[in-house]
Amino acid sequence: MGMDQEKKMxxxxxxxxxxxxxxxxxAGAMMLVSFSVTSKASATRILEDMRSMKSxxxxxxxxxxKWPVWMKSGTTILDINGxxxxxxxxxxxxxxxxxxxxxxxxxxxxxxxxxIFVSISVNRNILAQLQSLGRPLPLYGMxxxxxxxxxxxxxxxxxxxxxxxxxxxxxxxx
Numbered sequence: 001m002g003m004d005q006e007k008k009m010x011x012x013x014x015x016x017x018x019x020x021x022x023x024x025x026x027a028g029a030m031m032l033v034s035f036s037v038t039s040k041a042s043a044t045r046i047l048e049d050m051r052s053m054k055s056x057x058x059x060x061x062x063x064x065x066k067w068p069v070w071m072k073s074g075t076t077i078l079d080i081n082g083x084x085x086x087x088x089x090x091x092x093x094x095x096x097x098x099x100x101x102x103x104x105x106x107x108x109x110x111x112x113x114x115x116i117f118v119s120i121s122v123n124r125n126i127l128a129q130l131q132s133l134g135r136p137l138p139l140y141g142m143x144x145x146x147x148x149x150x151x152x153x154x155x156x157x158x159x160x161x162x163x164x165x166x167x168x169x170x171x172x173x174x
Contacts, residue, residue: 035125042122043129047137049094049101050115054170056089057103057113067105067113067170071148077102098122104151114151117166118144127160134158140167 053070060068060083069080077093077100079085086093086103094101098121104114119127131139140155141163151167158166 039125039129042126053101053115056086059089068103069105070103072100113170115168119164131160
């Protein structure tokens with residue numbers, strides 16, 4: 001058998017490079033989709049924690065006849081009024097390394113309280129997903145730079161680009 005009769009099958013350098021380029025493009029697209037899904041899942045978790053805090057605040061109101069003031073203190077959330085904290089009503093306190101969720105009670109005459117999400121260092125993509133998912137509630141926003149002292153009377157709609165705190169008002173029907 002001579003060398004002329006034997007045909008060797010092999011890929012050319014161009015074919016190998018094109019295959020690698022196609023794999024790289026597909027991997028990049030998968031990573032973009034993966035990051036988007038992760039952000040949406042985190043934002044959904046934050047909204048569910050806010051709903052849980054709202055339910056816990058309503059139960060607290062039923063028990064004590066006033067709204068709680070649950071604020072972060074170290075690694076936990078405590079009641080400023082000295083009554084039960086959210087742990088009495090929830091399986092797990094909504095506090096993470098990059099955010100926490102509390103409740104600011106107002107006077108019982110107004111029959112209103114505010115669930116507060118405070119972002120310490122939450123990714124902007126997650127905040128953008130929170131803005132999108134929170135529209136039906138609706139969420140309002142504010143910027144917090146130090147200790148939370150008061151809730152604005154007429155806050156603007158939550159804007160992920162400018163706000164680091166989201167507010168959800170509880171209006172109790174009498």
